[in-house]
């Protein structure tokens with residue numbers, strides 16, 4: 082018989098834990114869920130837009146009744162758990178039912194704090210917590226056209242309530258005891274800007290006001306303040322804070338302080354009783370936002386599923402106000418202390434204010450008002466503790482090309498119309514994304530990618546999609562977690578895998594998966610190519626490449642075309658060619674009836690539309706004419722683009738073509754985390770576009786400028802200058818060392834541009850410029866790996882290698 | 894109709910890989926999984942007809958090389974949230990030989 086799991090509290094955190102548990106093992110437990118509210122699990126966050134009339138209740142259901150049924154979950158709604166009997170291991174409900182448990186999960190959330198002033202118990206005084214509260218507010222507004230309401234509390238919840246009531250047609254006054262709104266989320270300047278713009282919309286404020294009494298005859302009629310003044314109203318919403326629901330746990334003898342105290346494994350003092358959500362106190366903190374609660378849910382599920390590998394270590398949270406038309410973001414500690422640096426940008430006319438609190442080049446806190454597009458970026462820099470030293474001068478301007486090729490103003494996604502195209506690759510519009518987030522209850526970027534396909538191809542719109550996600554679900558949005566697993570097959574990040582391969586000398590894919598406890602027997606299309614690359618890069622002499630773990634282009638050594646044919650791009654070193662070579666290409670093209678030829682953007686020739694079966698024979702002919710593979714299909718060294726240079730050009734300062742050929746001879750064949758391109762320009766006019774390459778050389782009269790980390794693709798990035806050297810030998814050495822550092826340390830599918838930004842230019846300079854011995858060692862390791870990489874894959878296959886790949890089976 | 898046709902030795906198909914069988918009417922992709930089972934699907938992704946034989950095989954699934962849909966090898970259907978199916982054909986291994994039931 083299966084063990085019984087009972088969940089008390091049919092809310093966001095508890096049900097999320099069940100969902101995570103089902104992912105591990107759908108059959109481990111008989112599950113019962115007890116919920117006091119008469120509804121299935123819904124998205125509480127969205128109550129604000131429901132109140133504002135922007136959404137309906139049906140839109141915000143996260144798990145409908147069918148979901149419980151499909152997963153064989155017994156659901157009890159409209160009934161309260163009133164007793165936990167830890168000796169008999171059962172839960173009793175108000176209506177007298179009892180449920181036995183082997184494991185119990187308490188997720189009772191919290192309730193609004195009601196200030197204990199006289200009259201606080203009068204009908205018409207409510208909190209803002211659940212569907213019933215929202216119904217009451219809307220009913221009141223309908224019954225009292227142009228009536229008035231008072232919201233006590235100028236925090237996030239209070240302002241969202243006030244905004245919603247205003248939208249319902251009421252005259253709303255917000256009463257706040259402090260002198261500035263959202264004092265825990267905003268500094269004084271941003272707070273004043275917020276207040277002004279809410280006032281412009283018609284919201285009224287009574288600041289530094291202490292409520293002393295609520296009076297009325299059988300229902301609310303008036304609110305009184307300490308200064309003797311009062312306001313007439315029939316509705317008072319208390320939004321002054323929440324209190325964790327701990328009474329039930331407390332009465333069962335579980336240790337509680339402010340919340341139910343849990344360990345890093347989300348266990349209470351009774352180890353078979355777990356707890357997650359707002360009712361919990363972990364390492365002294367209680368959380369009131371969804372993102373950390375979902376992290377808790379994940380950890381609890383991991384232990385309930387008896388995997389027992391993950392730990393919850395607390396969360397840093399960020400805040401966003403969900404009032405349409407007001408952009409506000411804050412995170413971390415934004416009240417500066419002595420020794421902190423404060424970076425501020427302010428434009429009153431545009432209504433923009435940005436402030437970052439920085440200590441030792443690490444962001445400690447951020448407040449953004451009016452322009453919050455970079456909130457998620459600052460937040461992830463803060464969470465990851467990334468040094469901002471290299472881009473400190475411009476950081477306040479934002480990650481201005483936020484994941485797209487300079488869409489600039491269009492990046493202000495939330496002001497875009499619903500039919501604005503966000504994902505150019507898959508034709509996904511903003512409205513599609515917003516609807517999917519709401520209808521399907523999505524909280525993570527991965528979910529949105531899977532359901533809408535947005536950001537799932539070239540990825541250039543990832544930033545925009547994240548912004549839509551963040552704006553739609555508020556801070557409940559699950560920003561990229563601190564350590565992001567490679568894929569669903571593992572909990573380990575790229576860095577953790579790379580480190581384990583090195584430290585524990587893991588030399589096969591099976592060894593990696595076993596050591597790191599992979600969840601799937603043979604990985605997936607995301608992790609297998611990554612592991613194959615890491616093993617190859619670390620153990621060039623020993624590891625045998627696994628063709629079945631390579632994307633088809635690399636397995637077949639050509640680019641697969643939309644009709645299933647392949648393209649063939651022979652290498653032309655430095656873009657140079659001879660008449661004989663061109664003739665040979667022309668002959669091959671005739672012989673195999675190549676439908677189309679084209680000069681590529683990489684200074685060589687592409688033969689399109691070749692049948693897979695013809696590839697080995699065609700390669701044989703090319704090989705005999707002296708060509709090797711151009712690796713135009715690989716996460717590999719691609720091309721070295723060159724210009725005319727000193728030999729011909731009147732401005733040339735060095736032999737750029739010759740140096741390009743030498744660089745290509747050094748580097749061809751090398752497998753990389755992502756594609757890698759080089760260029761050599763003969764003078765600063767830079768005709769070879771060296772400053773948008775992964776490694777670019779700009780020749781000058783006195784030597785060679787070396788540039789790194791450029792990218793001309795999805796998101797254009799100009800290189801950083803690494804250094805200047807005097808001889809060609811040095812160019813080769815620095816280039817090899819840089820490549821090897823990238824090969825050893827970058828994440829699979831991370832190009833040099835994002836890699837340089839992630840690890841910082843300074844760290845690369847330290848490793849390559851300041852430490853000569855290290856540079857030479859890197860260069861030696863690169864040359865060693867090249868011994869094994871510079872075996873032309875086309876020639877190998879022309880001679881019969883991997884023949885099965887290119888020949889169909891014949892029916893016997 | 895239920896005639897089993899021998900098409901290959903098991904070792905002709907790379908583990909976690911596939912081979913194509915060309916018939917008069919269509920290409921059939923024959924997959925070999927990590928646990929040495931074989932599956933046969935019409936070599937056409939339900940999305941935009943990408944050649945599934947060229948995908949990466951993992952578990953009892955293949956990831957289409959064109960736009961990364963995951964297709965279940967057992968029934969030829971896309972796994973959630975994508976939707977669509979391609980034809981699947983019975984396949985078996987006996988004494989190290991692979992047999993298919995080909996469509997007539």
Ligand code: SRM
Pocket residue numbers: 539640641642643648650679680681682683684685687711712713714719720722756758773774791792793794795796832
């Ligand atoms: C053939 C070529 C276009 C041409 O006819 O000129 C080409 C073709 C493809 N490019 Fe490119 N790129 C080609 C030059 C470029 C250039 C220009 C250059 O290298 O100077 C760029 C911008 C420079 C850069 O990379 O920094 C370029 C940026 C991209 C990107 C965006 C990369 C990025 O990091 O932003 C992709 C997508 C990717 O790699 O994920 C891409 C991907 C592709 C793929 C492989 C798409 C795919 O995955 O199937 C295209 C294959 C077409 C096909 O069916 O054969 N191609 N691609 C060029 C081959 C050059 C060569 O000789 O090898």
Ligand SMILES: Cc1cc2nc3c(=O)[nH]c(=O)nc-3n(C[C@H](O)[C@H](O)[C@H](O)COP(=O)(O)OP(=O)(O)OC[C@H]3O[C@@H](n4cnc5c(N)ncnc54)[C@H](O)[C@@H]3O)c2cc1C
Pocket residue numbers: 089090091092093094095115116117118125126127128129160161162163188189190191209210211238241326329357358359360368369370371372374403554555556557558
């Ligand atoms: C209007 C509003 C807007 C919000 N906006 C945001 C936002 O933008 N971003 C964000 O991150 N967070 C937001 N929050 C907070 C977020 O909704 C909560 O942090 C989250 O819902 C807490 O999840 P939980 O599971 O701990 O509690 P809940 O979701 O409250 O679930 C607890 C459930 O347990 C039930 N329960 C309690 N006691 C018992 C019992 N004895 N027996 C049976 N059932 C019981 C309750 O009725 C409730 O349904 C908002 C909250 C509100 C009210």
Ligand code: SF4
Pocket residue numbers: none
């Ligand atoms: S060749 Fe490059 S730019 Fe052109 S369609 Fe293909 S990926 Fe896009």
Ligand code: FES
Pocket residue numbers: 938939940941942943957958959960961962
């Ligand atoms: S054709 Fe297979 S995923 Fe698009």
